[in-house]
Amino acid sequence: MSNPKNKTAIVTGASRRTIKNIVYVAVILGTSFVLQFTVNAKKPQLYFSSVPCSSSQYMTDNTNSPTNRNIVGRKEWINENELLVNGSVEENCAAEIKDGDYELQGDTLILTYYAIGNKANCVCRHNVTYRIKNLPKKEYEIYIQCAHRE
16 A cells, blocks of 8 residues: 555645746746836837817918928926927818827937818918927937828
8 A cells, every 4th residue: 555645745746846836937927027017117108289270370271281381399308208399280270180199210209190181271380299208318309290181
């Protein structure tokens, strides 16, 4: 007959290996989560808003299309890694400015917006604001352009 103590020792040894493997997996998953959280936390985050133009700002335009005279107004570092840019974009009076985005190309920061609607026979200035957190502080050449018109 086999000794019951030996069976217990075998089960205990297997249990220890299982527990050890579970701990290894937990450590690997935990490290992966922490690394991913750290990488995502440092990625620049964009907050975008726009204000439509008022009827007093309308400019007659027989071609029914904007001239892309977009203006970067105030640019200000709020702290060591947060940039605030106010500007205005020349778009169709009926356009609604939806959503913004950005692209970094070395020392150039390209701010984009999406314009929806293009039916009125006039253009006007829409105000846009871009606030980018976790952006490395340095002097950027900044441009604002339309990414898409519908």
